[in-house]
Amino acid sequence: MNRPYLNTLLTIVPLILAGCGPYTHTVRQVPHARQEKELLLNESTISLAAGKHYRTGRLHTFLYGKHYRDAWAAPVPVRVLDLKREKGGLTPVKQGGSRQTLNLWLADSAGREYVLRSVDKEPAVGLPESLRASYIAFIARDATSATHPYAALTLPPMARAIGIYHTRPELVYMPHSQDLGEFRDTFAGMVAMLERRPDGDQSDAPWFGSAENVKSTRSMLEDRFRDNDTEVDAEFFLRSRLFDMLLGDWSRHEGNWRWAEFGLEKGVKYKAVPRDRDNVFYKLNDALVPMLFMATKQKEHFRTFRGSIRNVEALNRSGRNLDELLLAELPRETWIQEARTIKALLTDEVIENAFRELPDTIYALTADRIIEKLKSRRGQLLRVAEAYYESLSREVDIVGSDKHEEFAVEFLNEGRVEVKAYKLKDGAREKAVFRRVFDPEETKQLNIYGEDRFLFSGEGASQIRIRVFGGAGEDRYAIREGLGTKGKVHIHDSTYGNVYPDGGKAKVRKNNNPPVQTLDAKGMLLKYYLD
Structure with a gap:
């Protein structure tokens, strides 16, 4: 089937069905406070599925893919968040901006900021309002099932082992609490990841390098282009990028980084802080419609996590702009050495223990196959490093x-x-x-x-x-x-x-x-x- 025909088919069919519905959606798992009491295991724990709506019938699964539907639909115990007690007391500040994730910024009494990020996503926000309850929106949302809802929990132990910076997400449930104030209607009843925002003074956060200032990519680039006393630690960034490739993380655009700033005798040096790991272990290309969609090459960088690492140029497409700038000085030998370092530090034991951070039910459903693939990809890292080095060179x-x-x-x-x-x-x-x-x-x-x-x-x-x-x-x-x-x-x-x-x-x-x-x-x- 030729590509123009595929493009036409995959465009027309959803438009024909666009009027069907309405297909409503919320990223909140418990929209009503009365349901919350029925699901509580005790005062501090609730049993919830992150996305039970992703469990679909056989025909839909055959057409659109099994993905991680079982993991999304499986109830797991989730810690109930008490804003008055958490981190010494957290106060909602504002709703943050994101492409698909619902974010709430919180602050503690010392001014340190945290973010509550919805586990479920709402990709239909990019559609015209008239289509957000349509079949097109339903399919866009359903594609979220290709992501692993709890993957982010496995990453900090591996990041620590290889010596790169990382966030520390915690799985929580935001109850129907008056403490949310004006944000209650949006965020109450939501399963989320709570983590420290990598911004500003992080001197008490060794996972961000204990940096006294963490900045946005815009701020880092402004300094880099304006002043030649500004340095970026290219080898440190390279190690993070090779880890991305190992995880199959295809969404590493500029907004998915922050930068820890360290003073030099003259000027500053920046070290990379990766964030927003929503697309690691991605599983898309496992059914008819996703396979047809991928054959159009419209989103070639959407890479399914396999035991073999394929097409490193497509995998790294969203991150290439930064790669071309920040890795330009590094010779082949440095790429090889960094790949070898990751291979040596990311042992079987480290990988296996990292997945024990998953809820037990989710571990049983998903861990073994991902661990097997991750170990296989680790063995290919030198080849992948050289291939991407040659592409950039x-x-x-x-x-x-x-x-x-x-x-x-x-x-x-x-x-x-x-x-x-x-x-x-x-x-x-x-x-x-x-x-x-x-x-x-x-x-x-x-x-x-x-x-x-x-x-x-x-x-x-x-x-x-x-x-x-x-x-x-x-x-x-x-x-x-x-x-x-x-x-x-x-x-x-x-x-x-x-x-x-x-x-x-x-x-x-x-x-x-x-x-x-x-x-x-x-x-x-x-x-x-x-x-």
């Missing part, structure tokens, strides 16, 4: 900052190219901020974005195409006499105050109205999905 972006810098490009033997970037102070090199040697067997093109000075030297002939994008200021380009750069160096800049190489050593394209993304920090930010 084909075309590499080297991005400077708004501050003064020099980019020194040296052509080595065998067509290799070394790029070094230096912070300048009063025209002199103060410190190196980037260094990597590129091999033409791996890299076909380098894109350098920066300001001030670009120097080309060496004895070899370039086999790698190099494109340089000068910033908004006045820039100087110099190419050593006799260097074999013909056809390989392309300079993109304006006519204003720049000094270009003579003698046709580079192709110069002058443009006084360049794309804003090539000019400065503010423009660079437009490339990213930011909260």
Whole structure:
């Protein structure tokens, strides 16, 4: 079946059924207070299923997939949240923003913030209001059954074992309590994950690095692009990203990270804090309709968690923008070493114990098969690391900052190219901020974005195409006499105050109205999905 036909079929059929219904939905498991008393096991525990509506008939399951329906529909004991006593007392602050998850922000008496995140999801919020009770909305919501409702509980022990930061979700039930105030109608009767928000002062939270300030991706990138005294711990980020691949987490866009800030002698260093692990151990492609949908390749990054890791480019699509920026300096050897470290630290015992964090019923239903697949994927991690390294290395972006810098490009033997970037102070090199040697067997093109000075030297002939994008200021380009750069160096800049190489050593394209993304920090930010 060809792809255009599939696209048409999967578009028309839901539209035909769109008027059917209405299909109502709530992420609250106990909409009415009177039901709550019947389900309480005692004052502190209640027995609930996170999504009993995902248990469907045989025909629906045949067409749309078994997914994790049994886990969603299984009642489990859940701790009842008492806002007056929890964490010394929590006060609701505001409803948070999210694509599909219902969030309530809470604060303790010291101002530390927590978030209550609904276990069930509401993806239909992205549809026009007229369709939110339609069959289309029903199918969008039903796809939530492809996610494991309690997967997040298994991740902290594994993250600790490999030495990366993590959230610490706790499974709770938010009762019909007057303590919710104005938020009662929205959040009362909801099974949720309660966790500390990775934001602001986390000096008492070692799982966030005990950082005195945790920032958003927007704030981190603003600092990174504006000031070359800002560093990002690329190796630490790489370890988190390899862990993502191991878990099959295909949703690692910019909004799913926070950044722990640490002071340096001059400037700051950021270390990655992953959050929002809603799509680990994803199980989609197990029935007719999901298979047809995946065959259209409209959402190719929706990856089913299998024993083998397939198509790492698709798996990492949502995270690629950050990967291209933050991992550009790391050579192959670092990727291999980080993969080996994870393999060594994530032992069978660590994995098996991590899944004991699941409720007993859910462990019995789901743990064995996931553990088996996770161990199999662990054995493939070196191959996966090298495959993704090679994908990122084909075309590499080297991005400077708004501050003064020099980019020194040296052509080595065998067509290799070394790029070094230096912070300048009063025209002199103060410190190196980037260094990597590129091999033409791996890299076909380098894109350098920066300001001030670009120097080309060496004895070899370039086999790698190099494109340089000068910033908004006045820039100087110099190419050593006799260097074999013909056809390989392309300079993109304006006519204003720049000094270009003579003698046709580079192709110069002058443009006084360049794309804003090539000019400065503010423009660079437009490339990213930011909260």
